Amino acid sequence: MARLFGTNGIRGVFGEGLTLDFVSDMVSSLGTFFGKGPILVGYDGRESSVIMSKVVCASLSAIGLGSSICGLVPTPCLQFATKKLGYGGGIMITASHNPPEYNGLKPTAKDGVEISREDELTVEDIYFKKKWNTSNKPRRIGRETRSIRTYLDGIKSQVNLKKIKSSRFKVALDLGNGAQAVTAPVLCKELGCDIVTINDxxxxxFSGRGSEPTPQNLNKLSQAVVKSKADFGIAFDGDGDRSIFCDNKGKILTGDRSALLISRFLLNKYPKSKVVTTLNSTSAIEEIAERTKSKVLRTRVGSVRGIA
Structure with a gap:
């Protein structure tokens, strides 16, 4: 079992368990595992994120790996850009939906997917044995300005632009004072949507409502949807990899309910498919899959590789 990695990377209270010395040693271990750069580095809006990004890049440089900082971006943006722009790996500095005193490291392989449980154990072995690489030639630390545009264009390439634009949706966005504030409004406008934003x-x-969107703290989103007569609303977490939806009547949909709606739509369109979901999601997904002769695969909680 991993001792440092949790369900989504490494997290801790900044300055306590998550010290800059720990960050430096862990990133040296991650860089040794990656083996080849450059590494793309991004971060969320936490107060400790910028200083951590400097330590991350300096540590990579010290072991002979180049890096590029893409700045404040959502986690999915960092992951997609890592793959699309040809990086050797990526490191996102975030504690996701955890309280503001936390921060963390979320490593991404060159294919844009978080490293596997087995790879996490390999990284931890390097860390505890202090077997990271060293180099007499520090490598370059650069800037990556293409990440957000790459991410937005990637999303648009997967949807029916003409149909969405012709629908002229009105969307309420609760950005949660988080990283999606730099991308979600831009995407919606490029899709021809009229938007209303809160906590933007x-x-x-995360003074607006906290970093985790839950049905209990999304009253303002519900009110904004009803007041503005929006078609629907969306709320994001701190690093923008989690979303909760609200219908046109202001009713907040749970994550399970949203997943079921999406699954039903996709499986009706693509029957005899496979659906991957976590162990703790609703069993109703099997009922939907059965109607379209599809199969459900259950995974561990978290976003790393591996089917349970």
Whole structure:
């Protein structure tokens, strides 16, 4: 079992369990595991994220790997850009939906997917044995300015642009003072949507409603949808890899309910398919899959590789 990695990378209270010395040694271990650069580095809006990004890049440089900082971006943006722009790996600095005093490291392989449980154990072995690489030639630390545009264009390539634009949706966005504030409004506008935003400024303390969107703290989103007569609403977490939806009447949909709606739509369109979901999601997904002769594969909780 991993001792440092959790369900989604490594997290801790900044300055306590997550010290800069720990970050430096762990990134040296991650860089040794990656073996080849450059590595793409991004971060969320937490107050400790910028200083951590400097330590991350310096540590990679010290072991002979180049890196590029793409700045404040959502986690999916960092992951997609890592693959699309040809990086050797990626490191996202975030504690996702955890409280503001937390931060963390989320490593991504060159294919844009988080490293596997087995790879996490390999990284931990390097860390505990202090067997990371060293180099007498520090490598370049650069800037990557293409990540957000690459991410937005990637999303648009997967949807029916003409149909969405012709629908002229009105969308309420609760950006949660988080990283999606730099991407979600831009995407919606490019899709021809009229938008209403709340909690739309980056704030590392997540003062608007906290960093995790739950049905209990999305009253303002519900009110915004009803007041503005929006077609639906979306709320994001701190690093923008989690979303909760709201219908046109202001009713917040749970994650399970949203997943079922999406699954039903996709399986009706593509029967005899496979659906991957976590062990803790609703069993109703099997009922939907059975109607279209599809198969459900259950995974461990978290976003790393591996089918349970």
């Amino acid at each position: 400024t980056i704030d590392g303390m």
